[in-house]
Amino acid sequence: MTPAARAQAAIDLLDAVIEAARSGGAAADTIAQRFFAARRYAGSKDRRAIRALVWEAIRSFGERPASGRAAIVALARERPELAECFDGSAYGPASIQASEPEAVTALAPAWLIDALAASDLDTKEVAALLERAPVDVRVNRLKADRASVQAEIGGEPLRFAPDALRLGTDAPVEPLPAWREGRIEVQDAGSQIVGSLAGAKPGMCVVDLCAGGGGKTLSLAATMDNHGRIVASDTDRPRLSKLPERAARAGVTIAETRLLDPKREAAGLADLHESADVVLVDAPCSATGTWRRNPEARWRLTPERLDRFAEVQSRLLDVAAQLVRPGGSLTYVVCSLLDKEGRDQVAAFMGRHPSWSASALQAIAGRRHGEGLRLTPAHDGTDGFFVARLARA
Numbered sequence: 001m002t003p004a005a006r007a008q009a010a011i012d013l014l015d016a017v018i019e020a021a022r023s024g025g026a027a028a029d030t031i032a033q034r035f036f037a038a039r040r041y042a043g044s045k046d047r048r049a050i051r052a053l054v055w056e057a058i059r060s061f062g063e064r065p066a067s068g069r070a071a072i073v074a075l076a077r078e079r080p081e082l083a084e085c086f087d088g089s090a091y092g093p094a095s096i097q098a099s100e101p102e103a104v105t106a107l108a109p110a111w112l113i114d115a116l117a118a119s120d121l122d123t124k125e126v127a128a129l130l131e132r133a134p135v136d137v138r139v140n141r142l143k144a145d146r147a148s149v150q151a152e153i154g155g156e157p158l159r160f161a162p163d164a165l166r167l168g169t170d171a172p173v174e175p176l177p178a179w180r181e182g183r184i185e186v187q188d189a190g191s192q193i194v195g196s197l198a199g200a201k202p203g204m205c206v207v208d209l210c211a212g213g214g215g216k217t218l219s220l221a222a223t224m225d226n227h228g229r230i231v232a233s234d235t236d237r238p239r240l241s242k243l244p245e246r247a248a249r250a251g252v253t254i255a256e257t258r259l260l261d262p263k264r265e266a267a268g269l270a271d272l273h274e275s276a277d278v279v280l281v282d283a284p285c286s287a288t289g290t291w292r293r294n295p296e297a298r299w300r301l302t303p304e305r306l307d308r309f310a311e312v313q314s315r316l317l318d319v320a321a322q323l324v325r326p327g328g329s330l331t332y333v334v335c336s337l338l339d340k341e342g343r344d345q346v347a348a349f350m351g352r353h354p355s356w357s358a359s360a361l362q363a364i365a366g367r368r369h370g371e372g373l374r375l376t377p378a379h380d381g382t383d384g385f386f387v388a389r390l391a392r393a
């Protein structure tokens with residue numbers, strides 16, 4: 001493909017990403033996969049160049065641009081070689097007009113910048129949310145140890161996450177024998193840390209209330225040395241259905257999946273009433289802490305969506321509390337750095353459940369925030385998380 005044709009393809013791909021963000025469609029990665037599957041003529045160098053341009057545009061513009069063209073035109077203002085692609089050639093974009101609309105460079109929509117600032121995040125912290133993230137893997141203790149896996153695949157052992165190896169950005173993991181044989185899982189180091197703070201131990205009964213595809217379920221099972229019971233529940237059938245295959249690969253036999261009806265979660269878990277030693281609520285959230293991996297998420301978020309997340313989080317915390325046995329604990333996690341979803345949720349929970357207490361969390365990474373701990377890309381080099389552990393008397 002010519003450079004001009006690549007620029008036009010980037011515009012087309014961005015149009016699809018913008019439309020999906022507007023209408024609640026698929027994530028940018030999925031859209032890109034579909035886009036290239038339908039354009040087999042694009043070789044691997046073309047695909048890389050188009051992706052790089054599209055993701056640069058997504059990172060550069062905080063507000064959802066009016067169109068893919070408005071975004072690439074704005075980038076071209078600073079880049080003569082990109083501006084030259086607007087040459088009106090057969091497969092290239094039409095020439096740039098002096099008065100045409102352009103996307104505006106910003107870290108995030110103004111209301112979100114304000115909400116992040118009100119959550120004690122300065123500009124440096126917010127900018128780091130948009131840097132490119134490394135690939136972290138968790139070495140599965142059930143099958144291997146970190147030193148032997150490092151000897152095999154390389155990577156940097158992280159001091160603050162005992163099972164983590166950090167690989168470069170875009171490092172391919174799935175082709176590795178270590179992945180195929182279940183000795184490693186892709187999991188951000190921050191996710192590994194917050195999962196470990198739940199305090200799961202061998203022999204316990206654990207409920208992973210929002211288990212999704214089981215990233216944390218598998219790490220809990222490894223911490224439990226595959227002894228005990230984990231009930232991994234979620235309302236999303238496609239996500240949850242990935243768990244059994246992942247568990248089999250990882251050698252995890254103690255996890256059982258349970259599909260819940262939205263708003264009827266307590267009924268679906270009634271048999272576990274007051275019987276879990278540990279409940280993990282890795283709640284659905286705005287995912288502001290994972291913008292490094294999904295920067296277009298900030299084009300999807302609205303104040304109304306944020307309110308809806310907060311309502312579900314508060315309800316799920318109360319559902320989870322009913323499952324904890326006397327003396328047990330509930331660990332609340334969000335991959336968001338907005339206080340409305342983290343610190344304030346926990347403060348409200350403590351108000352509704354005065355007999356519960358927040359535990360002091362011991363981790364080598366992170367900083368205390370309200371009744372919990374916060375990890376951020378700028379401070380910890382991980383995705384952003386808020387985690388709190390709440391103990392039942």
Ligand SMILES: C[S@@+](CC[C@H](N)C(=O)[O-])C[C@H]1O[C@@H](n2cnc3c(N)ncnc32)[C@H](O)[C@@H]1O
Nearest residue numbers: 210211212213214215216234235236282283284
């Ligand atoms: C942050 S993700 C979980 C990620 C997962 N724990 C992991 O480590 O891979 C949040 C999950 O909450 C689920 N969810 C949303 N509403 C729910 C509800 N009412 N009850 C249980 N799970 C819910 C979503 O389907 C999603 O899988």
